[in-house]
Amino acid sequence: MTVTAVRRPRAVRHRGALAVFLIPFGALFALFYVIPIGYAVYQSLLVVERDGTFGPAVQVFGGLTQYIAVFENEAFWASIGRVLLFGVVQVPIMLGLALILALLLDSPLVRGSKFFRLAFFAPYAVPSVIAAIMWGFLYSPNLSPFTGVTQAVDFLSAESVLWSIANVVTWVYVGYNMLIIYSALLAIPSEIYEAARLDGASQLRIAWSIKIPLVVPALVLTGIFSIIGTLQLLAEPQVFQSFSSAVTSTFTPNLTIYSTASIPNISLAAAMSVVLALATFVLSFTVLKLTQRRTAA
Amino acid sequence: MTATTASPARTAKPKRAPRGASQHSGIRESAVSRTIAMAVMVVATLYFLTPIWWLFVASSKTRADFTTTAPLWFADFALFDNIAALFDYRNAVFLRWLGNSALYAGVGALIATIIAAMAGYAIAKYTFRGRETLFNVILGGVLVPATALALPLFLLFSQVGATNTVWAVFLPSLVSPFGVYLSRIYAAASVPDEIIEAARIDGAGEVRTFFTVATRLMAPALVTIFLFQFVAIWNNFFLPLIMLRDESLFPVTLGLYVWNTQVSQIPDIRALVIIGSLLSIIPLILTFLGLQRFWQSGLANGGLK
Incomplete structure (x- = not known):
């Protein structure tokens, strides 16, 4: 009983330490794992469109067009x-x-x-x-x-x-x-x-x-x-x-x-x-x- | 998955009775089965070591002897001349590659280990909201293959104009989800709460306790994480292949790969590829041999899921 009573406030008090422990990995994991995966999904939803044959290429949202292309x-x-x-x-x-x-x-x-x-x-x-x-x-x-x-x-x-x-x-x-x-x-x-x-x-x-x-x-x-x-x-x-x-x-x-x-x-x-x-x-x-x-x- | 019960901090785990004793009790292991077993071991040894032996012998030969003498035994011993020729080639570009690999893998694995150990320790030893969710997301990261990330990483780095820089290869290799997983298991099993409590009573801060007390108890796991991350970075090929154009930033694997694609145009480069291959595996073999006591016990506990 006393153990939990003592520990509860501690968990809050160690917030600073937890940040020191978790933020470096968390930030790098987000930057180099989560965001790239999200970006790949986003990129896969785009298609390139041109104005006429020689116009500048523009990326526009294309839904699942690329996935249909993958399956074909x-x-x-x-x-x-x-x-x-x-x-x-x-x-x-x-x-x-x-x-x-x-x-x-x-x-x-x-x-x-x-x-x-x-x-x-x-x-x-x-x-x-x-x-x-x-x-x-x-x-x-x-x-x-x-x-x-x-x-x-x-x-x-x-x-x-x-x-x-x-x-x-x-x-x-x-x-x-x-x-x-x-x-x-x-x-x-x-x-x-x-x-x-x-x-x-x-x-x-x-x-x-x-x-x-x-x-x-x-x-x-x-x-x-x-x-x-x-x-x-x-x-x-x-x-x-x-x-x-x-x-x-x-x-x-x-x-x-x-x-x-x-x-x-x-x-x-x-x-x-x-x-x-x-x-x-x-x-x-x-x-x-x-x-x-x-x-x- | 946290079925580790034995304290992994002690490398001398309770072993079984010495082999000799059990052999005497079981005389039934006949000479025939012993011979078959040893034969399998010898054949396997030949399979695993012959290519490395060939590489060593081939590296020691002059260009003329390479194709004309027995491939699995030495002719004129020209290993050191060959090494000198390799180091001389194009302003010592090979040494530069070795240095790059040492930087990417050595410094990268060191930082990756510290970061993963802190996260794993925090998840094992503190209760906070979202702890299990966080751990599961990280565990999902273990299943994401590094090659699947290479292309999106390239796209992101090119958004900020940072492809073809040291950072493009170095920064992504600082993340080791497997390291977090291993340090969580290890910290839970080998860092007693009482020790952390005692350090608190002595007035040590949480972070200081981790670096002075916990890391010592977690040492075998830390060495294992370091080694496997070191190997993963040293062997990494897709990321540098996609990211780097400038030869002076290449790690040794990418450099040797590029040379090997040029063998048909520049036949002389073949000898450099062979000697370079030999030199590029020696650091890894030495590291593994030197640290085997640590990684073998670390592996033992990581495998017990």
Whole structure:
């Protein structure tokens, strides 16, 4: 009782401190997150009109004109379809690998786990642009250390370049996702397995029946971040344009937005940005809800 | 999402029984499964480290040896000559890029961490109207991808004529919603109310208490926020690509990207791209290795949602 009686006036008295704590972040968040989003929405509602053919261009309110243009833009939807296909294949492979490696690191089967942990995580320290440049060289038939492989398979052809890029993304992010899952595994108290171990359950059995169900929240978290990352794919394909002519200027949604903005058709690009951000939001939210329902059931 | 119960301030978390002990009790882990497990680990290590190894070997070769000698082993060791050539090229523009990246990422992440920590601490430790709403809005910010903001940021900065300046890249990178989220969880779990109360009785101001007492208890989270923001800024590509025209403002990723697009016209530049790539990842690898004790425990608590 006395505690609340003492605290109430305090909360008011600390108003100055609260302002010091909250205003810097709040102001920057408003300036560089909230206002840009609002501005993108505003910009996406404008259209350019001219007086006659050569008159000066004027931006006027055009309602949902740009959104209709987005929905009729085949290149944009093709790029969305491409990254969705990419995500359906790459995200499960990447998270599966991350899960297997995390389980192995956590099992008593592996020695030197500290070394392996750092070795697998090292690619995360390589910026996407640099990773793409590096793998671009490794894929190039005349430069690659694996000429036997690169002469047999053309990693940069129109059919395979998407999967070559998927490999670059996987290479960079497996270790990062593995560490998040591994941290979740470390947090499981060991008493939980002791009974299973005494009953003679194998490591495989323990992993399947005890560990994996307990790290589902970590898998959901990494899954959502991976989906966001996939829809936003930009640096890797942009770099691969130097290595392969198969990577067009509308290869991924963000490349489409970039090339649309540099036409310049800013309003259409803004509308695409809004649609992409909404699609990302809806997709990651759906994943969150679906997995929550499954774990609750 | 605040299911963290163990006090994260202690980096030496209660660990399980030492590995050796459990291995003896479970003799059932047969030699076969051990061998398979180790084989998987070795193959994975080769996959993850071979490209970096290749980059290092390739950086150490003369131009003639690059295409004519075995790609995964050293020929004449010319690493330092290559570095000197890179630094000489066009008035040391590469050093300038490294410096820019260090400024954007180092100073940017430092300020971003302080700002996010203050906000997260305030949300965790003070009750005020609209607290949960504010936190949820910030949490929504975590889900907004940085690339979705790049174009509208460009439009806004061009309204005030500030594109192609340091500020256009630096200022937006000061915001880390994820940092606020992590510091809120961490402050709630590791800064006891009694300590804040005791500092008040000693007459310390609220802000001073935060900087002298709370930041120490939140140190692992702060290092984690700093590191991940540092990496995010260092790796950021879209924002500088859209904002910057002037080469002298480029971060190292954008500079190397531009060089790489010129390889077909200027073949000699390829060697510079390779050595430059190597030099640009060394600072990050060293930072991660040096601070691993902190970020590994910080990550452990951030992942527990």
